[in-house]
Amino acid sequence: MTKVLDIPKVNAKNMTEKEFFYGHKACAGCGGSIAVRLALKVLGERTYSALPAGCMSAVGFIYPQMAFNSNAIITTFPGSASMAAGIAAGAKALGQKDFKTVVFAGDGGTADIGFQALSGMIDRNDDVLYICYDNEAYMNTGIQKSGLTPYGTKTTTTPAGQNIPGTVTHKKNLFEIIAAHDIAYAATASIGYPQDFINKVNKAKHVKGASFIHVYASCPTGWGTPTETSVEIAKDAVDCGLIFLAEYEDGEYKLNRNPKEFKSVEEYLKKQGRFKHMSDADIQCVIENRDKKWERMRKNWL
Amino acid sequence: MIKMNRPKHTEYKTPTHIDDYPTGPQYDAGFLPEKNAGWRTFKPVVNHDECIYCLRCYLLCPDGTIMKDNGKIKIDMDYCKGCGVCAHECPKDAIEMVKE
Numbered sequence: 001m002t003k004v005l006d007i008p009k010v011n012a013k014n015m016t017e018k019e020f021f022y023g024h025k026a027c028a029g030c031g032g033s034i035a036v037r038l039a040l041k042v043l044g045e046r047t048y049s050a051l052p053a054g055c056m057s058a059v060g061f062i063y064p065q066m067a068f069n070s071n072a073i074i075t076t077f078p079g080s081a082s083m084a085a086g087i088a089a090g091a092k093a094l095g096q097k098d099f100k101t102v103v104f105a106g107d108g109g110t111a112d113i114g115f116q117a118l119s120g121m122i123d124r125n126d127d128v129l130y131i132c133y134d135n136e137a138y139m140n141t142g143i144q145k146s147g148l149t150p151y152g153t154k155t156t157t158t159p160a161g162q163n164i165p166g167t168v169t170h171k172k173n174l175f176e177i178i179a180a181h182d183i184a185y186a187a188t189a190s191i192g193y194p195q196d197f198i199n200k201v202n203k204a205k206h207v208k209g210a211s212f213i214h215v216y217a218s219c220p221t222g223w224g225t226p227t228e229t230s231v232e233i234a235k236d237a238v239d240c241g242l243i244f245l246a247e248y249e250d251g252e253y254k255l256n257r258n259p260k261e262f263k264s265v266e267e268y269l270k271k272q273g274r275f276k277h278m279s280d281a282d283i284q285c286v287i288e289n290r291d292k293k294w295e296r297m298r299k300n301w302l
Numbered sequence: 303m304i305k306m307n308r309p310k311h312t313e314y315k316t317p318t319h320i321d322d323y324p325t326g327p328q329y330d331a332g333f334l335p336e337k338n339a340g341w342r343t344f345k346p347v348v349n350h351d352e353c354i355y356c357l358r359c360y361l362l363c364p365d366g367t368i369m370k371d372n373g374k375i376k377i378d379m380d381y382c383k384g385c386g387v388c389a390h391e392c393p394k395d396a397i398e399m400v401k402e
């Protein structure tokens with residue numbers, strides 16, 4: 001793997017002026033589109049994108065519109081990792097050099113339905129960067145619960161009422177499940193910390209073989225938040241400790257942010273329509289789960 | 303003028319012959335037959351006297367419609383959706399959202 005020190009830094013001042021995800025039909029303020037747009041700017045023109053069914057493909061390929069300004073293809077819902085692996089192998093067989101193959105898949109397309117293909121891709125160490133933009137539900141089909149929907153979330157398949165408080169399960173531990181494959185590079189990120197996300201994409205760009213980034217990406221439509229607060233909410237999620245920023249590299253975990261104090265979980269939740277109904281006991285359950293997770297991360301990763 | 307860094311709006315002509323259709327299931331990369339300007343209720347207006355050109359708005363615009371133009375920021379109003387992220391995130395409050 002290229003040494004981190006050798007990789008030229010990318011930031012707002014020096015990144016390419018070119019836009020590779022432009023004129024798309026994502027809702028105003030869509031966090032997923034911030035993640036896709038920034039990642040493509042870091043990866044550059046010589047990029048093949050593969051996207052399963054989900055919001056980012058739905059808003060990018062509305063025939064005859066083609067909002068991707070570099071090579072991009074829609075894949076089968078469960079097969080994005082295998083199709084990307086095929087693209088990377090095909091381009092290599094054609095003698096192409098200096099290119100990157102990337103997947104942009106949602107939380108449902110990654111943690112649930114696309115998982116088997118993703119696991120195989122990492123096992124074979126195919127030369128693909130897999131980015132999961134996590135808006136915490138199946139948004140494109142109208143807000144159904146996925147394996148990454150957090151406790152308490154109101155979705156159409158986990159409605160909040162007298163019997164259940166919305167979603168009753170906690171988020172799948174996707175990052176550690178991926179790391180358990182002993183992948184060369186994996187990271188978590190949030191569009192609320194854009195420079196950190198850019199640095200991680202830049203690092204993954206230089207990995208030969210499989211790499212993975214799990215980026216937290218707000219969805220004003222599905223979360224019931226004002227369009228202008230998409231970045232703020234994604235930052236709040238990290239600051240209140242429900243989302244953590246970490247890396248897995250050379251067999252080691254690294255916690256990128258270890259705040260002394262967390263911001264209020266309640267404030268973060270109450271800003272969003274999907275959590276508005278939550279009782280104090282439900283919020284306490286979220287906090288307890290957060291604290292357990294951090295205790296373990298701090299014990300094992302620091 | 304919007305530079306070629308961004309795809310431009312492309313006129314769509316209804317195909318009349320099989321040869322007018324794209325090869326494969328898609329048109330070329332960056333083929334944009336429709337603008338997004340009609341989605342806006344509010345539009346961002348930049349106060350260049352307050353702007354310190356930190357490029358935070360440029361970085362965070364979900365639509366990539368903010369561009370660098372000789373040390374100033376400029377917005378492609380054909381594709382800005384008026385989400386207000388730029389104004390909300392500006393450290394100098396140099397962008398105001400004004401009703402269309």
Ligand SMILES: Cc1ncc(C[n+]2csc(CCOP(=O)(O)OP(=O)(O)O)c2C)c(N)n1
Nearest residue numbers: 053054055077106107108109137138139140
């Ligand atoms: C095999 C298959 N099952 C179901 C669907 C329907 N479908 C299309 S997009 C989508 C939701 C995707 O959710 P996620 O992966 O989280 O992406 P998001 O829409 O939230 O961006 C579903 C269920 C499909 N296209 N193919």
Ligand code: SF4
Nearest residue numbers: 026027030055219221
């Ligand atoms: S539903 Fe959510 S994720 Fe999908 S385009 Fe709209 S804001 Fe983006």
Ligand code: SF4
Nearest residue numbers: 353354356357359392
């Ligand atoms: S965020 Fe504000 S100060 Fe920074 S470049 Fe944009 S308008 Fe100017």
Ligand code: SF4
Nearest residue numbers: 363382383385386388
């Ligand atoms: S209002 Fe939204 S779409 Fe328009 S320039 Fe600002 S951030 Fe971009």
Ligand SMILES: [Mg+2]
Nearest residue numbers: 106107137139
């Ligand atoms: Mg989703």
